[in-house]
Amino acid sequence: MMQILMFYPSAVIAVITTLMVIFSKNPVYAVLYLIMSLFAVSMVFWSLGSPFLAMVEIIIYAGAIMVLFLFVVMMLNLGQRRVDEDLRPPSGKALILPGIFATILLVQTIACLMAGHPQGGTQLLNDPVALGHAMYEKHYLGVKLAAIILLIGSIGGMHLGRAASFPDTKEKDLL
């Protein structure tokens, strides 16, 4: 019962805040809405039975990645700028086609799910130790790949960021 009480409000909050991200004018607000959305999703994880994943979601997504976003937004000082065209929420005209397609896609997804009557428990296995064992024993290759991706990401970020901090650098030095 507690789970149901947690799940559906969190889901509704997640959808609303996500919509707010898309339609907000100010990037700072948008980032904050996104953080709220992530909090809501982490509540969903908790309600599905895995406090560990909920914590991971909050710490890494909301805590690390979104803060990175916030830094950049503040660095670019976009919030203080007068509202340019590109910061305006998308108009109806720009929304028609993607809206239609996205709706079709959503209807299809739901139809598929309903038609399939997915069975099985909703209780997540919740043992971080077992999770760790499974990850490092069964999916060690994935761990390595993720590590390499992270390494490449950090190298790329450093390289591009260095060029960004020294504007005199010529483009050909970058590429």
Added chain:
Amino acid sequence: MFVHNGIPALWVIPALPALGALIIFLFSKAMSPQTAGRIACGAVGLCFGWVAFCSSSLLGLPSADAHNAPYFHQELWTWLSAGIVQSKVAFLFDRVSMVFTIIVSGVGFLIHLYSYAYMDDDEGERRYFGYLNLFVASMLILVTADNAFFMFMGWEGVGACSFFLIGHYYSKSENCAAATKAFLVTRLGDIFLILGLLLCAKLVGVSFLNLSGFESVKEMEVVKGGWGMSGHALLTIAALLLLAGAAGKSAQLPLQTWLPDAMAGPTPVSALIHAATMVTAGVYLIARFHILFVASGTGMTAVAIVGAATAFYAATCACVQTDIKRILAYSTISQIGYMVLGLGVGAFSLGLFHFFTHAFYKACLFLASGTVIHSLHHEQNIYNMGGLKSKLKGTFAAFLLGSAALAGFPGTSGFFSKDAILWSALTTGFGNPVFYGVGLVTAFLTAVYSFRLIFVVFYGAPRKDIHVHHPSPLLVWPLLVLAFFAVTIGVLNLPGFVGFKSLAWEHFFHPIFGEFQAEPKEGWTHAHEAIFALIGAAVALGGILVSYTLFGPNAKMLPEPAGNIGDVENSTPKPYKSALANFLFHGWGMDQLYAAVFVRPVKRLSMINAWVDKVVVDGVYELIGAIVRAFHSLVVSFQNGRVGRYAMVMLFGVVAVTILVMSIIPR
């Protein structure tokens, strides 16, 4: 490598000048013009030496009976093998080839030496010598090839080199026009030639060796008819097509118009290509295919008619020209007409003999006129010359001897060769009195115009004040060598009535032409021949006498010029008062006739064609283009460079694929 089993390597003959051309063209940037000239002269000189060696080897072979002429044959590789077109890169060196290679390399060598001095101050000298060497190589391939298709390669090669060399002074547009005209007119003949060769290949084969294919022609029923025609009719068609090809190359009626204009090239080129060698390729062709022509019968008559008509036509035109080279050009057409007449009446060896003598005296005359032109700073109008006898002594001597040979002065080579042809034209089975009469009138005209040159150019007072600068020795002594041969070479075929070494040339070629060589009919004796020789001599001398009274130093200028004769150019519409003279001056108006009948309608047709092309044909493609552009503008809106649009297209794709998958997979 060069001599195998006593057979000299024949491929070396064309390879030497070809190598010279290759070296000159490859390294022309690095070498001086003089070096190019030396390489060219050296290549042709070596080639002449090798030809002399080959010839002496051939003559050293045990003498043959009537049907088996000795020959060298060398096969290198198969060039073409496609149905009836079977051709090998193979060389045949028999007595006909021998005569032609000696002329091409020997006279060619003298002309190369002459060119070395003549082209000294010309900026295109390297190009000139490259093409000259290439020409000699092509011409040698033409006359040593063992089958007609390989010969055709040389045939086209000489045509191309002729085109390049006529257009040597390409900065003047009329020279380019002359080159193009020569190229197109001879190409017209070549179309007939290749058609004729294909027909020949279909009927009897085109190998020259042992005339293998042609042996069957002797039995007429061997040649199968086809396309609703009998074998004999097809043979006649083939012969006429070959005749048209020969006429194009040898400037015979009705394709003769290119040769007078071809004089736009440097004078040594005129001497080598447009007098001594290339234009006689038609004679070579007919001589090689003589069995075909004899078998056809009608073909022989056509050859004789073309030859006689051309000889007369060109001789009349030569009488009123004012350009020294143009006179010689018409004279060349006329003399080749004699050769063709000789072939047409069955006297094949005499046609070749006239080619042999003509090569010497005409090359001599052309080179002498080149020396005159060179000494007078490129003045070509004979009425601006005069009184050069004392100033250019060596040249005058050569010119006089050459003209005597051309006019048929008794005792010179031209006298013997021409007279033998006239005798055959009267007496053989293919001949008749009309051919003889036309030939005789032409001989008279020849004497008149050749000595008109002598009298106008070398006698009298100078008509125009031009400084005569002294020619270098290299511009004179090749003339004297050629003049010597021009006078003396006639002893190779003294007439039958002489009794000493007479008809040596005809006997030499008897194994080649065999029974196809037409002999005088019954009833014509040596006594008759002597009488007709006397008539010939009298006509020549009479012509010279008439020429002296008409054009001599004391004569009034005939025909009467309409304006200042010294200003006359080749394009002047009415240089003379007399309409007949103007008619002859423009070559019987053949150029204008062709322009009206062929050139202008073709131009109009091509204008219509261009319009159709622009509107209809292009319209179709523009329509296709417009349709494609319409689709393009439909699709291009997806490619506007905005990420959002790409993402949306992707989303559309995802949705579409999902719908597809869901509708296919059964629930």
Added chain:
Amino acid sequence: MIPAYHALILSGILFCIGIVGVIARRNLLFVLMSIEIMMNAAGLAFVAGSAIHGSYDGQIFFIFILPVAAAEVAIGLALALLLYQKYKTLDLWVIARSKEE
């Protein structure tokens, strides 16, 4: 008990919102954020799948998504900084147009 496919439906809704954001927004930052939304939705779907199948695999893949998202954000934001320095704007339409010129 919550039916697991409700979580899946939630993830679908979030994913579609993310798609609309990617397509409809013109600002690079918002596009990046929309991509984050989509990734998060994918992670939610993995977790729901893990609940349905009763195994750890889905959860592990959710954990793998985290470094991918982090790397993507690091590079994306660095690029955004560079673009902003060069064009003085993050409007993708304007940037696309200036590239053509």
